[in-house]
Amino acid sequence: MSAIPVEPRKEDKFKRRLQRVAREQDLSRQRDLVQRISADLNIDLLTCAAALVFMNQPNLYPPLKRQPAAAEADRALPPQYKMARYRLAVGSQHQVSRDQIQAVLVSESGVDKKRIGRIDIRDTYTLVELPDGMPADIFQLLAETEIGSQKLNIKRIKPNKFRQQRNVGGEENGG
Incomplete structure (x- = not known):
């Protein structure tokens, strides 16, 4: 498991929301749906849950930095205006x-x-x-x-x- 830094405030808020929903809602239909999706897409439950978290909270983590290709490097120069x-x-x-x-x-x-x-x-x-x-x-x-x-x-x-x-x-x- 990789330790990617996340703004603690965002993660805590997300955990509290998740805990409240898990405690207060009947999630049986959603659990069945996740299991069906996981089986249909041939992905494990953890990957399915991670994808759902990403879809719900795409900005929870900062984007991963990647090195631009040589062609992109020219376009990535600061604007002249x-x-x-x-x-x-x-x-x-x-x-x-x-x-x-x-x-x-x-x-x-x-x-x-x-x-x-x-x-x-x-x-x-x-x-x-x-x-x-x-x-x-x-x-x-x-x-x-x-x-x-x-x-x-x-x-x-x-x-x-x-x-x-x-x-x-x-x-x-x-x-």
């Missing part, structure tokens, strides 16, 4: 993914996908870097845009606030 940081009122509790957020930003604002910077999905909100100088009409459109019936309610944040939020617990997550 000024970026601004924004807070979106959607997070992992709203079951949004990085791809969904990126797709909405591209389709609604017209920003080039390559010009979208870091997307840091938290429990109840997301921090994202976008090109500086967003027109007011686009900003208003994004504020009203929804992902899964949750308004983005975009707000620009100050750079130092972004750093403080990312460094809670002393370590950066995501990116």
Whole structure:
């Protein structure tokens, strides 16, 4: 079993929710379903449970760092344009993914996908870097845009606030 660091607060919260559900709910049908899925997919129960945890809490652990291929290294260079940081009122509790957020930003604002910077999905909100100088009409459109019936309610944040939020617990997550 590998020891991958997780934000203790997130793990504790997840354990408490899990314990409460296990104690208060009749899970017999869900247990049968997990056993059927495990058998149908030819995977062990622990792997099935781990996949279900990942589907429910994709941001519980920081993403694994991988070395970019040579072709990707060029694209991973820092942008040559000024970026601004924004807070979106959607997070992992709203079951949004990085791809969904990126797709909405591209389709609604017209920003080039390559010009979208870091997307840091938290429990109840997301921090994202976008090109500086967003027109007011686009900003208003994004504020009203929804992902899964949750308004983005975009707000620009100050750079130092972004750093403080990312460094809670002393370590950066995501990116």
